[in-house]
């Protein structure tokens with residue numbers, strides 16, 4: 671009897687994937703939180719960056735290569751935003767997660783992309799935003815597309831647990847959709863005020879909430895240099911062309927300080943968080959969107 675129980679226990683262990691058996695590695699915290707929401711107890715998720723870092727410029731480290739080496743699924747933002755993942759994936763040489771394999775997911779594939787704000791062939795533009803604007807995860811409806819892509823891929827990798835992935839996706843989708851109604855209603859009263867950003871990270875976000883996008887102040891995306899002269903900007907601010915200027919934790923502090931001098935009752939400098947960040951109010955994907963909606967709303971109200 672003892673032996674047959676042991677035999678059954680062994681058989682069960684062989685047929686049931688271990689808790690968190692599928693190792694997922696993502697380039698950003700947003701992708702990590704969405705992947706965890708869909709995979710739940712069937713996956714272990716590791717993200718290689720968080721919202722404090724500039725996702726356009728990340729230095730590949732050996733520890734990152736090791737994580738990819740053990741992964742069963744790698745998820746990237748794509749559109750060259752996290753092009754630094756390419757060399758990590760190549761160096762790891764894990765045959766399961768090479769581009770084109772089941773274990774490699776470029777989450778931008780199903781996204782309806784917004785154009786880049788610059789001519790990609792202009793001198794000095796480099797590789798940043800060459801394929802359009804890659805900051806698509808900041809539209810919650812795109813968050814659902816990412817979740818759907820992750821669900822499809824997990825079902826292909828682990829078909830036995832399809833019902834779980836479907837159920838988890840539905841729960842995530844319901845939760846984001848019901849919040850979306852609340853978020854949109856909460857910010858609707860300030861939607862006529864013009865919003866200026868340092869970088870074009872907020873194009874999808876502003877569109878999602880019907881807010882007025884007054885453009886960016888960068889010459890080239892990600893380069894940090896300013897594309898407007900301050901005298902012109904000042905006269906536009908005094909004219910009321912902009913109500914807030916969004917900046918991000920990774921923005922060049924020298925530029926932020928420059929704009930601090932222009933801050934007045936007419937222009938509010940507004941720090942927003944572009945990517946899920948542990949230990950902050952934006953510690954999950956849902957909290958990221960909720961935090962940015964509340965922070966921008968408060969800033970726009972005070973600029974009125």
Ligand SMILES: [Zn+2]
Pocket residue numbers: 726799804805869870871891892
């Ligand atoms: Zn960018």
